[in-house]
Amino acid sequence: MSDEKKKSFKGILLLLAVAVVVFILGLFTSSIMERRAESVAKLKVAADLPEWETRNEEWGKHYPKEFESYLKMADTNFRSMYAGSATVDYLENSPELVIMWAGYGFSKDYLQARGHSYAITDIRNTLRTGGIDKSPMPATCWSCKSPDVPRFMSEKGVAEFYKGKWIDKGQEIINPIGCGDCHDPKTMNLKITRPALIEAMERRGKKIEDFTHQEMRSLVCAQCHVEYYFKGKDKYLTFPWDKGFSADSMEAYYDEIGFKDWTHKLSKTNMLKTQHPDYELFMTGIHAQRGVACADCHMPYKVEGGVKFTDHHIQSPLNNIANSCQVCHRESEAELTKNVNDIQKRVMEIRRIVEKSIAKAHLEAEFAWKSGASEEEMKPVLALIRSAQWRWDWVAAANSVGFHSPVEALRVLGTAIERSEKAQGQLAVIAVRHNLNLPIPLPDVSTKSKAQAYIGLNIEELRKDKEKLKATVIPDWEEKAKARQGAIYKY
Amino acid sequence: MSDEKKKSFKGILLLLAVAVVVFILGLFTSSIMERRAESVAKLKVAADLPEWETRNEEWGKHYPKEFESYLKMADTNFRSMYAGSATVDYLENSPELVIMWAGYGFSKDYLQARGHSYAITDIRNTLRTGGIDKSPMPATCWSCKSPDVPRFMSEKGVAEFYKGKWIDKGQEIINPIGCGDCHDPKTMNLKITRPALIEAMERRGKKIEDFTHQEMRSLVCAQCHVEYYFKGKDKYLTFPWDKGFSADSMEAYYDEIGFKDWTHKLSKTNMLKTQHPDYELFMTGIHAQRGVACADCHMPYKVEGGVKFTDHHIQSPLNNIANSCQVCHRESEAELTKNVNDIQKRVMEIRRIVEKSIAKAHLEAEFAWKSGASEEEMKPVLALIRSAQWRWDWVAAANSVGFHSPVEALRVLGTAIERSEKAQGQLAVIAVRHNLNLPIPLPDVSTKSKAQAYIGLNIEELRKDKEKLKATVIPDWEEKAKARQGAIYKY
Numbered sequence: 001m002s003d004e005k006k007k008s009f010k011g012i013l014l015l016l017a018v019a020v021v022v023f024i025l026g027l028f029t030s031s032i033m034e035r036r037a038e039s040v041a042k043l044k045v046a047a048d049l050p051e052w053e054t055r056n057e058e059w060g061k062h063y064p065k066e067f068e069s070y071l072k073m074a075d076t077n078f079r080s081m082y083a084g085s086a087t088v089d090y091l092e093n094s095p096e097l098v099i100m101w102a103g104y105g106f107s108k109d110y111l112q113a114r115g116h117s118y119a120i121t122d123i124r125n126t127l128r129t130g131g132i133d134k135s136p137m138p139a140t141c142w143s144c145k146s147p148d149v150p151r152f153m154s155e156k157g158v159a160e161f162y163k164g165k166w167i168d169k170g171q172e173i174i175n176p177i178g179c180g181d182c183h184d185p186k187t188m189n190l191k192i193t194r195p196a197l198i199e200a201m202e203r204r205g206k207k208i209e210d211f212t213h214q215e216m217r218s219l220v221c222a223q224c225h226v227e228y229y230f231k232g233k234d235k236y237l238t239f240p241w242d243k244g245f246s247a248d249s250m251e252a253y254y255d256e257i258g259f260k261d262w263t264h265k266l267s268k269t270n271m272l273k274t275q276h277p278d279y280e281l282f283m284t285g286i287h288a289q290r291g292v293a294c295a296d297c298h299m300p301y302k303v304e305g306g307v308k309f310t311d312h313h314i315q316s317p318l319n320n321i322a323n324s325c326q327v328c329h330r331e332s333e334a335e336l337t338k339n340v341n342d343i344q345k346r347v348m349e350i351r352r353i354v355e356k357s358i359a360k361a362h363l364e365a366e367f368a369w370k371s372g373a374s375e376e377e378m379k380p381v382l383a384l385i386r387s388a389q390w391r392w393d394w395v396a397a398a399n400s401v402g403f404h405s406p407v408e409a410l411r412v413l414g415t416a417i418e419r420s421e422k423a424q425g426q427l428a429v430i431a432v433r434h435n436l437n438l439p440i441p442l443p444d445v446s447t448k449s450k451a452q453a454y455i456g457l458n459i460e461e462l463r464k465d466k467e468k469l470k471a472t473v474i475p476d477w478e479e480k481a482k483a484r485q486g487a488i489y490k491y
Numbered sequence: 492m493s494d495e496k497k498k499s500f501k502g503i504l505l506l507l508a509v510a511v512v513v514f515i516l517g518l519f520t521s522s523i524m525e526r527r528a529e530s531v532a533k534l535k536v537a538a539d540l541p542e543w544e545t546r547n548e549e550w551g552k553h554y555p556k557e558f559e560s561y562l563k564m565a566d567t568n569f570r571s572m573y574a575g576s577a578t579v580d581y582l583e584n585s586p587e588l589v590i591m592w593a594g595y596g597f598s599k600d601y602l603q604a605r606g607h608s609y610a611i612t613d614i615r616n617t618l619r620t621g622g623i624d625k626s627p628m629p630a631t632c633w634s635c636k637s638p639d640v641p642r643f644m645s646e647k648g649v650a651e652f653y654k655g656k657w658i659d660k661g662q663e664i665i666n667p668i669g670c671g672d673c674h675d676p677k678t679m680n681l682k683i684t685r686p687a688l689i690e691a692m693e694r695r696g697k698k699i700e701d702f703t704h705q706e707m708r709s710l711v712c713a714q715c716h717v718e719y720y721f722k723g724k725d726k727y728l729t730f731p732w733d734k735g736f737s738a739d740s741m742e743a744y745y746d747e748i749g750f751k752d753w754t755h756k757l758s759k760t761n762m763l764k765t766q767h768p769d770y771e772l773f774m775t776g777i778h779a780q781r782g783v784a785c786a787d788c789h790m791p792y793k794v795e796g797g798v799k800f801t802d803h804h805i806q807s808p809l810n811n812i813a814n815s816c817q818v819c820h821r822e823s824e825a826e827l828t829k830n831v832n833d834i835q836k837r838v839m840e841i842r843r844i845v846e847k848s849i850a851k852a853h854l855e856a857e858f859a860w861k862s863g864a865s866e867e868e869m870k871p872v873l874a875l876i877r878s879a880q881w882r883w884d885w886v887a888a889a890n891s892v893g894f895h896s897p898v899e900a901l902r903v904l905g906t907a908i909e910r911s912e913k914a915q916g917q918l919a920v921i922a923v924r925h926n927l928n929l930p931i932p933l934p935d936v937s938t939k940s941k942a943q944a945y946i947g948l949n950i951e952e953l954r955k956d957k958e959k960l961k962a963t964v965i966p967d968w969e970e971k972a973k974a975r976q977g978a979i980y981k982y
Contacts (some may be wrong), residue, residue, distance in 0.1 A: 286830065339777065346902040347898070350902055350905040350906075353909055407837050407838070407897045407898065410897075410902065411837040414844065414901060417905055417912070422912055425916020426916070426919070428916050428919065429916075432924060
């Protein structure tokens with residue numbers, strides 16, 4: 001090769017090398033630009049969503065990452081305390097609960113809750129909401145199940161929503177808990193859509209606008225994960241927070257207004273059913289005191305394709321320790337899991353003591369009535385049972401087996417034991433006064449089915465009635481909803 | 492000035508400047524060297540201390556920083572739950588305790604513990620150790636009070652130390668808890684000087700040599716801050732750990748060997764007195780699980796004059812948050828204090844419920860006996876009272892008002908409530924069976940002095956006897972000790 005040619009060849013090689021480098025740089029730039037574009041897409045305000053878009057799939061078109069993570073709830077149940085079962089039957093595991101709730105819906109059917117995307121399926125399926133022949137629940141029971149609830153309220157009024165029977169609003173409440181329950185479709189800001197929370201805070205002198213964004217990351221959950229009751233004949237959903245958030249304060253509130261959820265079928269006690277005071281219990285714990293919000297552990301941030309977003313696969317942090325606990329705690333997954341288990345095991349030990357004690361008190365009270373005990377004799381006993389079960393349920397009904405605030409949970413359970421054991425002591429005295437032998441004879445209610453039979457439940461009948469509802473009424477609900485909103489989505 | 496002179500002047504200035512800089516450098520170097528020397532002094536092994544040097548002042552000559560910090564205990568009492576009182580009189584604050592300990596020393600006198608340097612003063616002063624006419628306690632009671640204890644044991648044998656009466660060994664036990672209790676005088680290594688801990692660990696298959704240095708930083712405390720009992724007629728100090736460290740395991744141990752600390756004067760229950768199971772409770776808590784040792788919070792490291800040393804001013808970490816809690820926790824002193832208070836307040840609420848309940852059970856049991864209840868009727872009641880009070884005391888006798896492991900503390904207290912309330916229920920039944928009216932009439936024991944009078948204590952007599960001891964016997968002890976060891980030191 002001549003020198004001339006050599007030079008020219010070298011020039012071409014150099015040119016090629018430069019071209020390759022430039023091409024690779026271009027690829028990198030393109031990749032970076034794409035990620036940017038994705039980030040920007042995330043920030044894009046979905047101005048084309050209508051104010052009451054209740055179909056989660058429609059939101060999902062604009063927020064695919066959030067929606068994809070939301071859909072994972074369909075696969076995962078919340079972490080179970082009991083091995084080997086995806087959805088725990090609490091009544092099988094603790095037949096005492098059947099006795100404790102005799103005369104109330106929870107004695108019929110009480111399964112471990114599943115993810116939000118099951119909200120509609122599960123409220124339709126539970127025996128608590130009944131069938132066609134018997135439909136015992138008020139419309140208020142739909143309140144937490146769907147973004148269709150605030151839509152309906154905005155169209156026809158809040159009080160109108162709560163009115164009437166559960167069975168009469170099934171065609172309206174179609175889409176499971178989702179985007180519109182917590183987000184403003186115009187700005188994507190967090191939004192309180194349930195009036196009960198706004199009203200309760202206002203009675204406490206607080207406006208929702210006064211809360212910080214971090215507080216809102218718990219308050220959107222507190223729309224539903226709280227203690228509440230159905231007020232008056234129109235079953236207006238109300239949070240009993242006027243005197244405070246503690247088990248003691250809420251009990252004082254209920255006692256003052258003489259409220260009862262139901263009359264116990266065996267003991268005739270004017271009972272309270274505590275409804276998962278997750279927010280109230282959590283607020284007394286160390287995580288809340290350190291400024292942690294529900295979403296920090298149950299919906300931690302996640303990065304995919306350069307985009308940081310909130311994981312909408314709401315679940316136990318124990319399924320996702322790396323992104324939840326380990327953001328703050330520098331211990332291994334095994335150790336953190338052990339710490340939680342150690343706490344829950346202790347809380348469960350005490351909870352079981354209380355359950356057994358209260359169930360026994362109900363049965364003994366029934367026996368006392370049958371043996372001729374007077375109203376006057378029974379009055380203090382029933383007051384103790386009411387208070388004990390309220391306090392037990394204040395811990396038991398809340399998620400986390402006390403982990404959200406173990407010390408407060410055990411304090412409240414401690415006061416429940418005191419009351420329940422006192423009730424039993426007084427019942428023994430009544431029995432002796434009526435010349436009965438001790439120990440008071442108790443029925444065999446050692447399994448769910450035995451206990452349900454004892455309290456007079458015909459589960460077979462309830463199941464048949466439910467099947468009728470599913471075969472006839474529910475398809476009709478879906479037809480009507482389809483006509484209103486287009487497709488019905490199933491996960 | 493000629494150029495020559497100017498140059499020469501400049502030269503002198505330069506020389507001076509250099510001299511100044513060198514001088515200052517020298518000062519710095521000297522300062523650094525001194526600090527080094529101090530550090531080295533700290534590390535110097537005090538080879539001239541005899542094996543059983545029990546005078547803390549003699550150790551202090553070699554370890555002035557540690558000793559100076561130790562002496563601060565003479566000024567500071569442990570943090571009080573109760574405002575306005577330096578040394579809390581627990582019996583004044585909770586007269587129920589007098590009833591609960593009827594027939595046992597603690598009903599006479601129970602003050603909040605003071606720092607280690609008060610160990611000898613306070614054991615001499617308490618009414619529990621009695622006077623000359625009545626000296627109820629065995630020599631074993633000295634076991635935790637002084638480095639003279641292992642000295643005596645090494646000279647005359649362990650069993651010989653435990654034998655006999657408390658009053659007979661006062662001339663031997665002179666120097667308050669100090670250096671020789673936890674350190675080897677030759678190497679300054681941590682050392683277990685109390686055979687009870689070594690023996691208990693051996694029965695559990697563990698040798699002291701197997702523990703890490705960090706574990707030793709708790710184990711030296713566990714020589715005394717544990718549950719123990721006096722075994723057999725020779726009162727051999729024994730830790731009841733053979734079945735485990737929990738309240739449940741130790742109770743099972745005592746039940747199996749049929750042990751009692753005393754028979755309750757009112758209820759005739761075979762009682763157990765729990766002795767501050769600080770180590771056992773702490774080991775169930777999150778701090779222990781994270782590898783924290785007692786010394787980390789109660790004796791944190793300190794730097795003075797370039798020397799890092801362990802602060803021997805043993806006290807509540809709440810008096811020293813910056814060096815204890817804040818080494819790990821990045822929250823303000825106010826917030827950390829609030830967190831501890833929140834926990835202790837809840838534990839105290841439940842503890843008080845149990846105290847009132849157990850005291851009532853004792854009084855009602857006394858009434859039942861007086862009303863003719865039979866052994867057979869009372870047996871299950873007394874078993875419940877024994878178990879309830881053991882469990883209450885397991886938490887109450889330990890330092891920290893449950894903070895060392897709040898969840899375990901509340902679990903154990905929860906089981907105490909259950910037992911105590913059951914006992915009361917059964918007592919009510921017994922009363923009714925014996926045709927007595929309910930509620931069972933109870934005496935007025937609402938103050939310490941009323942309660943002490945009720946259980947038949949003549950406190951005035953006990954005080955006079957104590958004064959006699961202080962006027963005659965104690966000076967004699969000190970004379971004898973002086974003859975043996977030279978000066979007697981008082982802080």
